Amino acid sequence: MSARRWTARARGLRGAAAGLVALGLLATGCGGDGGSSSGGKVTIRYAWWGAKDRSVMIKKTVKLFEKKHPNITVKTDFAEYADFWSKFNTQAAGGNAPDVFQNSYAFLRKYGEKNLLLDLNKQVKEGNLNLKGFRNGLEKSGDIDGKLYGVPVGANTFGFFYNPAAFKKAGVTVKDGWTWDDFFAAAKKVRKSDGTLYGSSDNAGVMYLYDLYLRQHGKAFFTEDKKLGFTKDDLKQWWNTWQQHSKAGELVPGKKTEQAKPKATISANLSAAEFTWDNFLVRFAAETDTPLELGPLPTTDGKKTAQYLSSLMLSGSARTQHPKEVAQLIDFMTHDPEVGKIMGYNRGIPATTAQYEAYKPSGVDAKIAAYEKSVAGKLEPITPHPAGTDVAEAAFLRTYTDVTVGQSSVDKAVDQFFDEAESALGS
Template sequence: MKKWIMLIMAFTLVFTLAACGTNNNGGILTNNSGGAGTAEGTNSGGDNTGGEKEAVTLRMAWWGGQPRNDYTLEVIKMYEEKNPHVTIEPEYANWDDYWKKLAPQAAANELPDIIQMDLGYITQYGTKNQLADLTPFLNNGIDVSNIADTVVNGGKLGDKLYGFNAGVNALQIHYDPEMLKKIGMDSIPDDWTWDDYKELAKKAGDAGIFFDTGQKPEVFFSYYLRQNGQKLYSADGTQLGYDNDQLFIDYFGMTQQAVLDGGSPTPDFSAQIKGIEDDPVVKEQGISVWQWSNQFIGLQQVANRPLEMHPLPGPNVKEGMFLKPSMFWSVSENSNNKEEAVKFIDFFINDIEANKLIKGERGVPVSSVVKEALKPLLTPEQVKVFDFITWAEENSTQMDPPDPIGAAEVMNLFKTYDEQMKFNKITPEEAAKKFREEANAVLAKNKQ
């Protein structure tokens, strides 16, 4: 009798252990993330609990071109393999369509769990209680032991962290040396100025090509203001930060003339550029693209020919230049899975194997460990980006605070008057006056 009891207990124990080791599909669980992990002994993002976890679905949104979309999907797949209880649903679009889609989602309290966020929008979304404060998750979900405080604090508004820095960025131009030769130049001078820019744009127009494919006014006018000791917004965000409209007139007079000379595209032409694949530089119709340093890699991949990078025009380049968070990762305040969303952000930031796929495309990595691990693996193009950031660290000044609430409306005003000037429907003098009146009216809403 005792033998039968012992046999029954043994079989019960076997079946109990087997049941504890099955997954949702009835198979035997293996420790998918408890093996070699990532390089340098880092095992970021893996589920090492050994137990079964409740299934979680996260929505994740980002903007970008096809190269970014491709590797991001690979990173997601890698994370899901390490964390089989997590499914990540991707939502991506180009820059303009991304924000058009995000706005109604925010209004309906249906933002994705993980959101790629821009410096120009983080105040708007953060102060409206649409983004979660990530401060409680620092070293409690997101490992910041190898990340400088100044980098972490880039997404702070007051005492709350609404976005985690995805990478470090700086402004520059990317150009095709072979296209530059068509206007009689082998390279852009190290000490070039805005007067040189005007001359080059005229030469390009005369040659039937574009010198640049357009400058986002809220980005490059801000750089121009910084060169002249001014800022786009006041410290309290209730009005414009510059009081001399001649700066507006001078800058937009240059970009307007570049279009009139044929050295920069008209707004209707630019409207047809839906992604990096359509850029005139890629199609060998233009010489340069003015954008952020991280975008060089994607442009190089799509163009598939040698390209170069160069600092923006002077004088006072150091005063104009600044290191910027390329973008942020934010978590929706309405997410029911904040902890899981934060774990993925940590994986994206700190996992070395994931960053071998990312390769600094979203900005130079913020983790010193990741940065060192990637150096031997970089392509010549990626080395250029890393080296430029090193140069920019020594040739830049403190970044301006995050844009105030209403900045998105100000950007739309920029776009409206920039287009009107480029169609020659309004003078820079008239646009400067109207822009100031309307922008200040928008920003005045921030007064307490």
């Protein structure tokens, strides 16, 4: 995710954390069995986060849905990531969450335990939602402890973005099996060969990147028993390594990252590399004319990337009065071929075979498709995300950002992160 998006995520996740107390008031009295209105039209609300291009696309798909379901009216609402979750928490605390909303794996357990998510299993049994035809077992990704809290609309995986012209000028080749030492050496060479570009963005505060690094070492960000899967010394080593290269002038300084907003540092032509989800190539391509490529992740042993498929999902509100119509909308958005053609890879590669085959990728989408095909044999199961993941992720980014802008030391930031994360996880 771009620097701007990661920071936006942090603001949004802090807002999510702030809403926990209020959301606790809703921990009883789950709705969802109120049924739909008999006769006449039913109105449901559909909300999502994203940039304007995603909003335009989704509104087109909503019009298609309403045309095929004339008895259902869909009111739409979208916002950037931070604003979306802040608004969602306020609405949920008042018992007025959207009937259908975009969600992610990191939030399923948290909001499921708060009884805010509709268990869609009943709708599957009643034939209103089809779980067949999903790719790579993605239909199981929204299952939390036997309850179906989300249905994926797209899948993505982590990747390494780079400026091929800058890397070529520096004499660096990005290839399978390269190591983290190779990556930092490449950043140094790029910086030396081009005084206008830093070798890479500083992504050490990205939880998902650190998770991959830990998985390469046989650990993970979270353990099966819902605790942090690493020590303070582990994290100090990770952050100190990145800070060493940042202070050497090889990575984009924190203050320049802040100044680059709303763009990412790579699309603001400050850096020659960035780590984030592969589908962000679509957004980067819209933000810069500089050609960018997707390459393999650095490894520890030259083999294990520890990648997994993640996905954006659609969830329903447990308090919706129209569970059938909610399921029908989710089913349409995940299976209809025309929706696949409209959305392309904006939310990742389509999760169902019908949409995957309906959309013929070109340009940047073709690059994403080729990248996912290249890593298909390396994918592993996703790391379990406990309730409190969003708070831990926000703290991870914010405390490291404090280091990059000179407001904290690594040692203090690590202590602060552990205090906040362990409290959120109930450790």
